[in-house]
Amino acid sequence: MLNLTCPNCGITADETDLHCDGQAHIARSGINANDDELENYLFMRDNPKGVHFERWRHIYGCGKWFNAARCTTTLEVFGTYSAQTFTPPKALINKIKKKRPNWEGFTK
Amino acid sequence: MSSITALNGAFHNGMIEIKDAGLIGMITLRGDLKSEVVAKALNFVLGVTVPDQRKITSTPKGSVAWMSPDELLIIIEYKDVSKVISSLNNILSGSHSLVVDVSDARAVFALTGNAIRDVLSKGTPADLSKDVLPIGEVRRSRIAQLAVAFWFTDEISCQLICFRSVGAYIMEWLKNASENGSEVNFH
CATH class of the missing domain: 3.30.70.1520 (Heterotetrameric sarcosine oxidase)
Known part of the structure; x- marks a missing residue:
């Protein structure tokens, strides 16, 4: 059971009220991208064992997107934050580092 | 032609009273x-x-x-x-x-009874405890696999809305979940 708190409406929603849309903070490759960059943008995704940043949508609730940081092995949720960000908030990264000292940090 | 609701006056009385809220x-x-x-x-x-x-x-x-x-x-x-x-x-x-x-794109139910929180809890993952969903707060969630919104107007009355096209299904679902003898007595 995964419970995430939607930062848009403040509801702590069950996984089944939400929809996961994969890795967060993916930079779009534009019209000038070469084949490798485009392939990377379209198909290549992180699949970490541990800390992971994901996009979620509160699909049965307020309908809005947000980002979440969680551990893929323990399902521990480190936090959720606005989808209108390019990188996770510093406070959240520090919190994760404290809990997972061996974590390599956020890489884009 | 005059307007009619999706539920067209549906009514059921089990553990709770389920009523078409009208136009x-x-x-x-x-x-x-x-x-x-x-x-x-x-x-x-x-x-x-x-x-x-x-x-x-x-x-x-x-x-x-x-x-x-x-x-x-x-x-x-x-x-x-x-x-x-x-x-x-x-x-x-x-x-x-x-x-x-x-x-005309929604169906509205008027629910009355002491067991509303128990009945809805049978199909929604939403926390229906009085602390989390007090009177006057709207919760959007799902019942079975359908999007709904509901809010309590007083201790024993609740309004529930869903899409019109699934109104009849939600009515059947509520009737089933509120069948006498299936009391939960949790909330």
């Missing part, structure tokens, strides 16, 4: 809820301020519910909808907003 005017308003113009529009239509996150404000004239950070549901008398929509559009003209009549 209700519903207007979706999308826009910047922090803007002055939305505040002005609500003040004009119902004489209220923009409700806080997840709250519903009720007046004798109607109610307004917070549905998402940029969406409100205005609930008024069915016959007043077109009049209210034109005054909303007048006030909101020029601002990035949307006003839509959804009265």
Whole structure:
């Protein structure tokens, strides 16, 4: 059971009220991208064992997107934050580092 | 032809009373809820301020519910909808907003009874405890696999809305979940 708190409406929603849309903070490759960059943008995704940043949508609730940081092995949720960000908030990264000292940090 | 509701007067009395709430005017308003113009529009239509996150404000004239950070549901008398929509559009003209009549796109249930929280809990993952869902707060979630919104108007009364096309299914679901003998006695 995964419970995430939607930062848009403040509801702590069950996984089944939400929809996961994969890795967060993916930079779009534009019209000038070469084949490798485009392939990377379209198909290549992180699949970490541990800390992971994901996009979620509160699909049965307020309908809005947000980002979440969680551990893929323990399902521990480190936090959720606005989808209108390019990188996770510093406070959240520090919190994760404290809990997972061996974590390599956020890489884009 | 006169308007009829999706539930067409459906009624059931089991652990709780389930009733077609009748023809209700519903207007979706999308826009910047922090803007002055939305505040002005609500003040004009119902004489209220923009409700806080997840709250519903009720007046004798109607109610307004917070549905998402940029969406409100205005609930008024069915016959007043077109009049209210034109005054909303007048006030909101020029601002990035949307006003839509959804009265006939929804089914509305009026639930009454002590066991409403137990009955709804059989099909929704939402926390229905009185602390998390107090009177006057709207919760959008799902029942079975269908999107619904519900709010308590007092200890034993609840309004529940869903899409019109699935109104009959939700009615059957509620009838089944509130069958006498299936009491949970949790909430």
